[in-house]
Amino acid sequence: MAERVIFHVDVNSAFLSWTSVKRLEHGESDLRDIPAVIGGDPGKRTSIVTAKSIPAKKLGIRTGEPVSMALRKCPDLVIVPSDFAWYRECSRRFIAACRNYSPDLEQFSIDECFLDMSGMRRIFPDLLAAAGKLKDEIRDTLGFTVNVGVGSNKLLAKMASDFEKPDKVHTLFTKEIPAKLWPLPVPELLFVGRASAELLARNGIRTIGDLASADTAYLAGLVGRKAAEQYHAYANGIDDAPVQSAPPEAKGFSVSTTTEEDVTERAEAHAILKDLADSVASRMRRAGYRAYGVSVQIRAGDYSVRVNRSRQTKLENPTDITREVWEVSCRLFDSLWDGRTGLRLLGIRLFGLTTEDSCQLDLFGTQEKREKEERADRALDAIRGKFGRGAISLGPRGNLAGRLRDDSREPGGSEKQDPPGRGKG
Ligand SMILES: [Mg+2]
Structure with a gap:
């Protein structure tokens, strides 16, 4: 059987890009090019930075900090309130565009999905070219960019989409693991929390490669048997989770x-x-x-x-x-x-x-x-x-x-579903 091929499609700076799409229609500035954040009214209790532009990031503004603090770092900061109704609409368009490439689609969060492309080779003989076409199509028709990670399973595809951004296609196939995955620091590995990563680093396990070659009994002594097995498997690029095109019954x-x-x-x-x-x-x-x-x-x-x-x-x-x-x-x-x-x-x-x-x-x-x-x-x-x-x-x-x-970690509209200890891309 041919190797599985999974795409992970991830919108670059989703909330900021989607807001910009709307603003550009009204002749307003593109938030992606200026110091800008998505956040509430600085006077209100819920007002924290939920997304930031790259120029805002360069000024030291961080996601999760109060808008008032961000304003001290940059008095000219453009602050735009969130608009979940519009995000949902953009998300719907994004998912619809992806679904043209495979019916086997799992929406992972409001701005991410997995596509199982394994059965699509007859329609797309060159799957890598298809990934590029999907990326360009979203950019040219919907006005925002995505990264597409192409990999042998969901884990590798998701890791790949997180490589250099924006508007890029990256591959991470099993044979590429030693060159592309193992040199990365441990915190980059999915589902490894910050505390575990620090503990591992103190014990000399700093790269994903260190983790991949570590003795599992030794790892289990550090982080527990269950986490040890999972980290070790992930570090070796092993993940056989299926793309779940229908949500499990318990979800809502x-x-x-x-x-x-x-x-x-x-x-x-x-x-x-x-x-x-x-x-x-x-x-x-x-x-x-x-x-x-x-x-x-x-x-x-x-x-x-x-x-x-x-x-x-x-x-x-x-x-x-x-x-x-x-x-x-x-x-x-x-x-x-x-x-x-x-x-x-x-x-x-x-x-x-x-x-x-x-x-x-x-x-x-x-x-x-x-x-x-x-x-x-x-x-x-x-x-x-x-x-x-x-x-x-x-x-x-x-x-x-x-x-x-939209606080659900559930299908169809979850805002983010990042594992603990990892930032959002
Ligand atoms: Mg994203």
């Missing part, structure tokens, strides 16, 4: 929002849940799923009060209807919250995913109504796909989209 879609002031009124909480239900249900619809499970999470504003709870329920019929998700969420919320503690965080998670149709049995004549609602939801999705999420707002609260946080 989730969304949450932190508010600037405590939420103390039930009606306000319900209004926020409406926005959240709208956001998470439309994202799930776009990925083609319905959910059997709904869960609601709340957290108190006052950390001395120990309220950080969630409650979930299972539905008889899977749903992707915004109204149903909202109603169930309000019911769960009412059972969770007694109204005595101000809340700062609300979240909804949809799980127990299925691709099957909703109602098989229609005892109460509700099916027709549901189908109508499903059509209405999809019409809304389509309009938003064209004009953005702000085009239509559901409630009196207006458009909360900019404040929603």
Whole structure:
């Protein structure tokens, strides 16, 4: 059997590039060329740098630091708020472009996916040329650049896409491991946390090559047997994880929002849940799923009060209807919250995913109504796909989209899925 060939496609500075695409349409400056960050309003509690341009990086600005600190390093810094509705739209376009190259696609985060190209040789006899074509096509039609890592498995492909950026194709096949992988420092290896890397370095294991040739019993004495086996395998480029084109059953879609002031009124909480239900249900619809499970999470504003709870329920019929998700969420919320503690965080998670149709049995004549609602939801999705999420707002609260946080580490919309201890590329 021929060797597997996996692509890992990774958008270069995704949030910054995507924001620039929109700004350029409006004749504004390209954030990639000036000191710029994605972050909130400097006065607000949630305002940290979530992405930075290369010129900002050169001024010492780091992801995760407060915007106020970044401003001290560069008073002329351009600060742009996050826009998750737009990111999701760009992500959708990015994934659609990649899917033209292989149906075997696993979305790994909002700006990364794996493609199993092993079965595509009849269509793309030269897979390396196909990688270049995919990269150029995304740049020329969508306006942002990607790196494509081409490797013998997911691990090697992902390592390869992290080599020199931007707008590059790199290979890391098994035979290239000694030359391209082994000279790299240990922290570059996927899933090796900073603490483990430091521990290994203190014991003379500094490069991935050192790790690959280390005695596993010795390694196990340092980091434990399980981690030792995994590190040793990865350092040798061994990884047989399949590209998972369908998410495992346990996965789901989730969304949450932190508010600037405590939420103390039930009606306000319900209004926020409406926005959240709208956001998470439309994202799930776009990925083609319905959910059997709904869960609601709340957290108190006052950390001395120990309220950080969630409650979930299972539905008889899977749903992707915004109204149903909202109603169930309000019911769960009412059972969770007694109204005595101000809340700062609300979240909804949809799980127990299925691709099957909703109602098989229609005892109460509700099916027709549901189908109508499903059509209405999809019409809304389509309009938003064209004009953005702000085009239509559901409630009196207006458009909360900019404040929603896609905090899921789950398929279809996770913001980042980096293993602990590794920076984002
Ligand atoms: Mg990226």
